[in-house]
Amino acid sequence: MGAAREAWRRLEPLHGMIYFVPEGARRYKELGLSGRAGYFASRSAVFGRAPAELVIATFYNFNPDVIRRVLPQAWAAATPEQVLHARHAAVREALRRAGIGELPGLEDILTLTRRAAEAAGEHVHGRPLFAAHAALPWPTDPVQRLWHAQTLLREFRGDGHVACLLSEGLSGLEALILHSATGTVPVEFLKSSRAWPEEKWTAASGDLRERGLLDGDTLSPEGVAVRQHIEDRTDSLALPAYAALGEADCERLAELAMPFGRAVVEAGLLTVG
Known part of the structure; x- marks a missing residue:
């Protein structure tokens, strides 16, 4: 399980960068989408013209009021097909700017991530975001193909993570607060990026204190035990993808992934604008 988690963690910057790079914002703006509309439309476009309630359910920890406000405006401005095209074009531009296409080991890492992603397809039930992305055709461009593979693995893991949170009786906002209480991500970033007003954050924090999960603003x-259980269970639910590789190839993937993730970070593709 450790090698599988490392493989995912080290390659995750390749997926995550699309939410921060200027290439994405520029492409979405050309379609008439700005700010949060670009994010919600671009990630949910795989569902087609998704209603707000479907996005609220699958994205899980965002303020529903914001999604209900911006998503209808997004679909009035652009079609899902246009948004998907813009997203993939931005992926190609940003990752090539980071030099991903020139890194040694690209073909090997493509082979391993595709094997894992296709193995995940045998365990599609209950994983809506993964299933929607898995229905897309594989890109022909190798850089886009690597991003697509990691996106599949990310959404496969993410769907499992949501299932774990639900099983623990945690709402999206409560899960976000517990995450912030670990100190790994600044609380103000989580509040602003997920668009939660202060009064709702405060009320949910109080509920978590009453449940004994928070001590002040820390876990x-x-x-701590609940958070660890959720992370361990999420790792376990993500294993069907990586089990197809076996331990040796998981370790190989983790090794190969390191310079790819580092290149994304060093190129500034994860910088919050």
């Missing part, structure tokens, strides 16, 4: 011992 209580029980909260």
Whole structure:
């Protein structure tokens, strides 16, 4: 399980960068989408003209009021097909700017990630975001193909993570607060990026304290245990993809992934604008 988690973690910057790079914002703006509309439309376009409630359910930890406000405006401005095309064009531009296409080991890492992603397709039930992305054709461009493979693995894991949160009785906002209480991500970034107003954040924090999961603004011992259980269970639910590689190839993928993830970071593709 450790090698599988490392493989995902080290390659995750290749997927995550699309939410921060100027190439994405520029492409979406050309379609009449700005700010949050670009994010929600670009990630949910695989569902077609998705209603707000479907996006609220699958994205899980965003303020529903914001999604209900911006998504209808997005679909009035552009079609899902246009948004998907813009997203993939931005991926290609940004990752090539980071030099991903010139890194040694590209073909090997493509082979391994595609094997894992296709193995995940045998376990599609209950994983809506993964299933929608898996229905897309594989890109012909190798850089886009690598991004697509990692996106499949990311959404496969993410769908499993949501299932874990639900099983623990945690709402999207409560899960976000527990995440912030670990100190790994600045709380103000999580509040602003997920668009939660202060009063709702405060009320949910109080509920978590009453449940014994928070001690002030930090995790209580029980909260630490719950968070660890969720992470461990998420790792376990992600294993069907990586099990197809076996331990040796998981370790190989983790090794290959390191310079690819580093190149994304060093090129500034994860910089919050």
